[in-house]
Amino acid sequence: MSFLREISPMVRSIHLPGQEVLMSRAARIRTELRQGIKKDFMELIDLSSSDIHSRGIKPISFLRQVMAACCYPSLLHSDRIPADARERARSLLTDSNGGSIGSYPPTGGMAKVRRSVSDFITRRDGGVPSIPEHIFLTTGSQQALTIFLKLLVSGEGPLRTGVLVPVPSYSTFSMALANQGGVMVPYYLCEEQGWALEMEELQRALQAARGHCNPMALYVINPGNPSGLVQSRKSIEEVIRFAAQERLFLLVDEVYQETIHGEDTEFVSYKRVLFEMGSPYSSTVELASFHSVSKGTFGEYGMRGGYVELVNLDPKVMEHALTFFNRDGSGTVMGQIALDILADPPQLGDPSYPLYSQEVQSIKNTLLSNVRRVHSVLNGVPGMSCQPIRGGLYAFVQLHLPQRVIEQAKEAGVEPDMMYCQRLLNEAGLCVVPGCECGQREGSYHIRFCIGVQEEIMEEVLQRLKSFHSHFMREFS
Amino acid sequence: MSFLREISPMVRSIHLPGQEVLMSRAARIRTELRQGIKKDFMELIDLSSSDIHSRGIKPISFLRQVMAACCYPSLLHSDRIPADARERARSLLTDSNGGSIGSYPPTGGMAKVRRSVSDFITRRDGGVPSIPEHIFLTTGSQQALTIFLKLLVSGEGPLRTGVLVPVPSYSTFSMALANQGGVMVPYYLCEEQGWALEMEELQRALQAARGHCNPMALYVINPGNPSGLVQSRKSIEEVIRFAAQERLFLLVDEVYQETIHGEDTEFVSYKRVLFEMGSPYSSTVELASFHSVSKGTFGEYGMRGGYVELVNLDPKVMEHALTFFNRDGSGTVMGQIALDILADPPQLGDPSYPLYSQEVQSIKNTLLSNVRRVHSVLNGVPGMSCQPIRGGLYAFVQLHLPQRVIEQAKEAGVEPDMMYCQRLLNEAGLCVVPGCECGQREGSYHIRFCIGVQEEIMEEVLQRLKSFHSHFMREFS
Incomplete structure (x- = not known):
């Protein structure tokens, strides 16, 4: 007896992404x-992910003092934890049902x-x-985006929901979109102009999509992943005017805003x-903005915390969103605590301010x-070029590969930059992501790697x- | 501009479950x-959920000492935390990427x-x-079940995947099944025989489903939610034989095994x-067993931790499962730490054993x-009857309602036990779940409430x- 014969065909068509192929090879190495x-x-x-703690960034x-005291409230009386951290923990515990962070947070979050x-x-x-009731706490920006896609995506054939997605971007979003049955409408960022x-x-x-x-x-995605682009105010205004004119819902991934x-x-x-654009934009354009504690200087991936703020949504849609956020969970209490510190860090004059600002500044x-x-x-390396990295945690570097590389990759049935990454991993012990995983203009090749690592390791x-x-x-010249 | 007009019709058809209607009324009260x-x-x-911490159970x-030391490793040197808790924290930190629980846990879990x-x-x-590689750590049993339904559910019309679901059960599972496009095939537990x-x-x-x-x-669901049934070995053997004969995959929710x-x-x-049934069953029947740290004596809802163990699955299916667990996240590090303590608690002779066993025994x-x-x-109350509660955290009590209640509820367009619950909430300040939310035989009415609460509150x-x-x-007699 095996249910493989009957496994959902949608599932069977999912292939292991290249990044995972590389990561499982990395584990073997x-x-x-x-x-x-x-x-x-x-x-x-x-350097394949932006998980900075895994690479030794502290x-x-x-944040960790507040968490510890929330976990084990006896520490509220310990001078191992600074007074302001204890005070914060006390107020978070007061806001938890039954005074325990083990209780389930309310819909939408604490x-x-x-x-x-x-x-x-x-x-x-x-x-x-900003209205607290329009903010939903989640287990991270990806979960929040997925919930939004569930709300948004419907239809069949030419009526299927399309979402304009930047190229390059990271693969999780396009996978979630495909998984919901939506259509990805790619728009290409201009590399020569710093993406x-x-x-x-x-x-x-x-x-082209219509x-x-x-x-x-x-x-x-602003700041961009993997592009490193940080949009100017003027560029954002243009995008908003476009969205208003074309009646598009704006999904804005702003998880790298601290970096x-x-x-x-x-x-x-x-x-x-x-x-600041004022009427009619300020009261009509529908927008969801996503943020997370996994990125930036916090890097608390393992905590799973993020939020989405909803702007100008129809109250009926808000109600549906609430049902979804309620059903799919409003995240972990630990993630919410991390978010509280991200949003409300120690201020000048607080006992923890000097250490806090020194730690953030050092990162x-x-x-x-x-x-x-x-x-x-x-x-300065022949055959490589890198646009200015203005924000975010990634470098996205173009490889100008010789024709022979491209031919050999084609023979091997693999993308040229994937072949490059496999050899880089095997021969130099570096795990990075090929551009083909992020999307790129045909005939161009890239690698993406995280810059969130100690300076000597980056060297x-x-x-x-x-x-x-x-x-x-040299081998292919 | 509003995207309500275009919101997914699947979403628009989702109604707020009765439990939420009651909970939002409770919040107003x-x-x-x-x-x-x-x-x-x-x-x-x-008493509508099994979230025991929210009701003051400590x-x-x-568990909390280990978590605190993992959050803030300076506590590894503090005598506020017992030596065995510090030792455990040290070993969990060693197993975390980069020595930080803020890094992302590997696919499948730590x-x-x-x-x-x-x-x-x-x-x-x-x-x-039991093989560690066949165990996947998740953010809880509901997430794990949903991932399984994604793997399992496919087809259209008479080929749509059906899942046999006990009645009564809790509504989250049936909602997840409906959401995946699967068909719920109800089987009724026998109330007169203790469900x-x-x-x-x-x-x-x-x-009937064929x-x-x-x-x-x-x-x-064993022990049952809300039935309180704990299956005997003989009953489980029968179910396994049935599953083998009918080639059914067994999804076994065992989250109440500690209670x-x-x-x-x-x-x-x-x-x-x-x-223990031996061949051919032991090598052929496909089974997934779910457990969680939210339930039982731990009650760590807010931590979001659980596991699923897969037995006799086709290796190809395991590969797909891995892809899904990878994509949908292997849970939070805090949930995984809680799971480690659940699976490996202090033993006789350890410094923390006396307090640990006293706390567990007291709950x-x-x-x-x-x-x-x-x-x-x-x-002893006329018009009420309650089957033996052998396990789990719920009482599921039958209400023998007079015909006039049923008629008045029908006129009001509401289920009779929902009407009862609304009045119980408004007039007596008790929030419980009506049987109609769990499913019940037509013409029977119930309420479900959690028994995980301090004794004086239960009184x-x-x-x-x-x-x-x-x-x-009296009002309706």
């Missing part, structure tokens, strides 16, 4: 290294945390009001721009230093990459 | 009480925790082997019985005492319920 098998490298470095102490998030958004957006989002391209994509599907939403590199770049939220300095090194090293990464690359290029 | 509005009761008591100290769970199952099942699972009824349900759908799986009331009742797992005593009080009080609940009930019955 790690085992071989532990077994003492000799390789050209002592240690494998995995968690923020204040009231105190929703208020903190709402205040955070208002401050961030220069006073644009700019250009209006003509959005227009082209939308026109007749094939029913385009209903526009997905943007902006350099002082000449600024993050401006879509919501802020929308409100930001590391990121900025890594970004500079990536630019200066890789842009090692760049040296290995440079040396492997010149080897590889 | 709580607000009114806070505002000083006078009612016949001082405090609202919500978390297990050892290796150490999967081993603990596997050892726990082997011990529980008297030596029946026994009878083979003739399973046969009847299966026959031709309408393609029955592929059998869902059982068995009284010494004359024993929990035996389906897997143990399956293996078990409370439950047993509450079960006895429910039986003795409610079975108060029973007094309010008894007094409301006699009032209500």
Whole structure:
């Protein structure tokens, strides 16, 4: 007896993404290294995800102190935890049902945390009001996006819901969209212009989609993953005007808003721009903005916490959203606690402020230093080019591969940049993601890697990459 | 602009379940009480869910000590945390990527925790082997069940996947099944026989389903929610033989395995019985068993942790399952830590053993005492009857309602037991779930409430319920 014969055909058609193929190979290499098998490298470095703690970047102490005291309230009387962290834990416990973070949080999330998030958004957006009841706490931005796709996607054939999706982007979103039965409508970011989002391209994509599907939403990632683009206010205004004109729902992934590199770049939220554009935009354009504690300087992947803020939604739709968020879970209490600290960190004068700001600043300095090194090293390597990384946690580097590489990959039935990544992994012990996983213009090839890693490791990464690359290029020249 | 016009029709057809209607009314009553509005009761008591911490049952100290030290590793040197809890935290941190529980756990879950769970199952099942690689850690049993339904459900019309589901059960499972497009095939537990699972009824349900759908799986809840049934070994053997003969996949919800009331009742797992039945059953019947840290004496709802163990699955199906568990997230690190403690609690001789066993025993005593009080009080109330509650966290009490109640409810367009629950909430401040939400034989009416609450509160609940009930019955007699 086996139910394989009857397994859902939709499931059978799901293939293992290339990133997982690489990761399972990476796991095997790690085992071989532990077994003492000799390789050209002592240690494998995995830069395929933005999970910075896994690469030794330390968690923020204040956050972890509050969590510890929430877990074990006896610590509310221990001087091992600073007074302001204990105070915060006390107020979070008061807001938990029965005074235990083991109880289930209310639909939408803990009231105190929703208020903190709402205040955070208002401050961030220069006073644009934010309503706690329009904020839903989730187990992360991906879960929130998936819930939205469930709300949005319907229809068959040419009436199937279409969503405009940037290329390149990361594969989780397109997989979730496909899984809901939606149609991905790709729009290409302009690499030569630092991965700019250009209006003509959005227009082209939308026109091309009409007749094939029913385009209903526009997905943007700002700061970009993997592009590193941070949109200017002007660019955001253009996108909002386009969405208004074409009656598109705006799904705005802003999970990298804390990681902006350099002082000449600024993050401006879509919501802020929308409100500052005034009527009719500010009262009509429907928008959902996503954020998470997994990214940025917190990097608390394992905690699973995020939020979505809904703007200008029909009250009826809000009701449906509530049903969904209720049914699919409003996330973990730990994730919500992390979100509370993200939204309401220690302030100047608080006992924990000096350490907190020093820890955050140190991570930001590391990121900025890594970004500079990536630019200066890789842009000097023949056959590589890297656009400015203005925000986010990724470098997305173009590989100018010789024709012979492309031919050999084709013979092997594999994408050329996937072949490059496999060899980079096997020969140099670096695990990165091929551009084909993110989407890219035909005939162009890329690799994506995370820049959230200690400076000395980034140096090692760049040296290995440079040396492997010149080897590889020589072999095929 | 509003996308309501285009919202997925599947979504629009989802109605707010009755439980949520009651819960939002309960929230309003709580607000009114806070505002000083006078009612016949001082405090609202919500027994609608099994969230025991929300009702003041305290978390297990050892678990919370380990969690606190994992969150904030400076506590590894604090004598506020017992030595064995610190030791456990150290070993869990060693097994976390980068030594931080903020990093993302590997697909399937942390290796150490999967081993603990596997050892726990082997011990529980008297030596029946359990393979860590066949155990997947999840954010809870509901997520794991949903993933399984995604794997299982396919087809259209008479080829749509059918799943046999017990009546009564809780509504989350049937909602998830409907949401995946599967067909619910109800089989009725026999109330007069203490909610026994009878083979003739399973046969009847299966026959009735054939031709309408393609029955592929059998869902059982043991111990039962809300039935309180704990199946005997003989009953489990019968179900396994039936599943083997009819080629049904067994989905076994065993989340209440820790809460068995009284010494004359024993929990035996389906897997143990399956293996002890020997060939051909032990090597052919496909089975998935679900467990969770939200239930039982732990009650750690907010942590979101559970596991599923897969038995006799085709390796190809395992591969697909892996893809799904990978894509939909392998849960939170906190949930996995809680699971590690559930599977591997302090042992006799460990510093934390005395407190741990005292805390667990105290919760078990409370439950047993509450079960006895429910039986003795409610079975003496005219118009109420309650079958023995052998396991789990719920009482499911039959209401023998007068014809006039039924007529008045019909006129109001509401189920009679829903009307009863609404009045019970408004007039006596008790929030319980009507039987119509769980499913019940036509013409029978029930209420479900959780027995996981301190003894003095249970006493108060029973007094309010008894007094409301006699009032209500007099009004309609």
